[in-house]
Amino acid sequence: MKIDILTLFPQMFESPFDASIIKRAIDKKLLEINTINIRDFSQNKHHTVDDTPFGGGAGMVMGPEPVFECMDYLREQRGGELGRVIMMCPQGEPFSQGYAKELGKEQHLVFLCGHYEGFDERVRETLVTDEISIGDYVLTGGELPAMVVVDAVARMVPGVLGEAASAEEDSFYNGLLEHPHYTKPREYRGQVVPDILLSGHHGNIRKWRRRQSLLRTIERRPELLTQVELTKEDKAALQELLSYLQA
C-alpha cells in the first residue's frame, strides 16, 4: 500500500512511523508512506497557504490553490490517477475498525491534513472521496488524526501483523471488550494470577476468557452487545451473570 500525506507539518510524521510495526512494514516494502508539504505548492512569493474567510468571521481558511497544485503534482507522480483522497476533518464520518478494514484493501491512499478552520470548500467538493473524524473533541490540526488512521489501516494490510496477531485480531472483531491479561510473576505484591489460567485446561481457559469479555462488555460498554452475535453458551453465561448481578 502507498500512502501520501499532504500536510503543513511533514516533520510531525517522522517519528511515529519510525518505530515498531509500521517501521517493519515499511522495511518489508508492504507499506510506503510519503509526506508532502502543502506550502511547497503555494504560488505566491510569501508562500502563504491560508487567508481570511469571505463573509468575515474568526480564523483563517486554507486556500484552494496549493492543495489543487499539490494534487496535480501527485496525480502526475502516480501515473495519472489517485486512490481514495481522505480529508481529515471534525465534520467527517467517525472512524472505526470497520472503516480501517475497508481502507486496508486499497492500494493507494491520500490523506489531507487541515489547519486553522479547515480547507476552502472547493477542495472538498472536487478532490475528496472520504471525510474522517477520529472523535468529537477539538484538536489543533489533522495530523494526529491522520497518524491514527494510518496506524489502524496499516495493521489491516496483509502481512503487516504476524499470523498469530492477525488471528487474535479477528477475535477482536467479535465486538466484545478484551478479557484480562496476565504474565509472570504468578504473584506480585500480594496479587495473584487466577488459577484457571495456570490449569492448562484450554477449553476452560477459553470459556473463562469469553465470560470475562462478556462481563467487561456489560459493565463498561453494554451498547456493544447489540452488534455481537452471541452463541448459546454466551447467552447462558449472560443469564448466569445477570442473575448473579441481580442477587
Ligand SMILES: O=C(NCc1ccc(CNCc2ncc[nH]2)cc1)c1csc2nc[nH]c(=O)c12
Ligand atoms: O482538523 C482537525 N482538527 C482541527 C480543527 C479543529 C477545529 C476546527 C473548527 N474550528 C472551530 C469550530 N467548531 C465549530 C465551528 N468552528 C477546524 C479544524 C481534525 C481532523 S480529523 C479530527 N477528528 C477529531 N477532532 C479534530 O479536531 C479533527
